[in-house]
Amino acid sequence: xxxxxxxxxxxxxxxxxxxxxxxxxxxxxxxxxxxxxxxxxxxxxxxxxxxxxxxxxxxxxxxxxxxxxxxxxxxxxxxxxxxxxxxxxxxxxxxxxxxxxxxxxxxxxxxxxxxxxxxxxxxxxxxxxxxxxxxxxxxxxxxxxxxxxxxxxxxxxxxxxxxxxxxxxxxxxxxxxxxxxxxxxxxxxxxxxxxxxxxxxxxxxxxx
Numbered sequence: 001x002x003x004x005x006x007x008x009x010x011x012x013x014x015x016x017x018x019x020x021x022x023x024x025x026x027x028x029x030x031x032x033x034x035x036x037x038x039x040x041x042x043x044x045x046x047x048x049x050x051x052x053x054x055x056x057x058x059x060x061x062x063x064x065x066x067x068x069x070x071x072x073x074x075x076x077x078x079x080x081x082x083x084x085x086x087x088x089x090x091x092x093x094x095x096x097x098x099x100x101x102x103x104x105x106x107x108x109x110x111x112x113x114x115x116x117x118x119x120x121x122x123x124x125x126x127x128x129x130x131x132x133x134x135x136x137x138x139x140x141x142x143x144x145x146x147x148x149x150x151x152x153x154x155x156x157x158x159x160x161x162x163x164x165x166x167x168x169x170x171x172x173x174x175x176x177x178x179x180x181x182x183x184x185x186x187x188x189x190x191x192x193x194x195x196x197x198x199x200x201x202x203x204x205x206x207x208x
Contacts, residue, residue, distance in 0.1 A: 028175050029081035030065050030128070032088035033183035048116030048153075048202030051107040052094040055086040055121040055145070066128040066141075066178070078128055078178055085123055089145070089186075093121070096190045102199060116153060116202040122146040126185075128178045137173040141166045143185035147193060149204045158204050160196060162189035 065085075066078040080088065090106050097104035112118045124144040131138050142165045149158040164185045170177050198207050 026076045028068060028076055028078050028178065030078050030175070030179050030182055031081050032085065032092045033179075033186050047103065047199045049114075050094075050097060050102055050104040050117045050119060050199070050204075051112035051115040052090045052097070052104060052119045053107055053112055053121075054084070054090045055123050057084065057086045057123045059085075059123055059125060059127075061127075065126065065182070066130070068130040068173075068178075069132065071132040071134070085126065089121070089123060092186060093119070093190060096187070100194055117149055117151055117199070117204045119147060119149045121148060128182050130173065130178055132173060135171060137170050137177070139168040139170070139177060139181050141168075141178075141181040141185050143182075143189055145189055149197075151203045153202050156203070158197060158206055160193055160206075162192050164188035164192075 064077040064079055068076040094104045094106045126143050128141040145162045147160040166185055168181050
């Protein structure tokens with residue numbers, strides 16, 4: 001007879017752990033990802049120099065990077081571990097371009113002098129949300145960026161809107177699940193930029 005209550009308590013304990021009801025109100029740190037594809041580096045191009053300026057943060061809610069909703073009520077928030085989202089996004093983008101063979105770097109303030117292409121951007125909507133249910137946690141993410149590039153050789157400009165969304169479902173929630181989804185969405189947008197544009201000598205152009 002005693003085995004039944006014990007089994008029930010054990011089952012409830014597993015459910016509580018799986019849905020992550022503990023840790024309500026905590027801050028969960030996330031990082032803007034470094035470039036993917038380190039082992040897929042393209043040979044360095046004999047092309048112009050590119051400076052990436054910190055992005056403008058135009059999100060409606062700039063307080064957090066998303067929310068985790070716990071099964072039994074209460075919320076925790078995803079937040080950037082360090083720096084500003086505009087600075088870390090610019091660094092991640094420059095790292096990605098370098099991994100693809102571009103001569104790219106981050107410029108601070110008005111430091112984008114003596115380069116061939118200057119890239120600026122706007123953060124429109126970036127968030128990861130996680131909602132715990134019985135035996136599962138559903139994650140939803142969105143990433144919307146606007147990239148502006150100016151060619152100094154002829155004054156031409158390129159504007160690219162990049163949007164990606166994604167979902168994930170896990171049994172055992174871990175902060176890495178939110179981090180992985182954030183990484184995936186950033187890199188989807190970076191990959192789309194590479195697919196849509198080309199650096200032709202000292203000019204950034206839209207592919208035809």
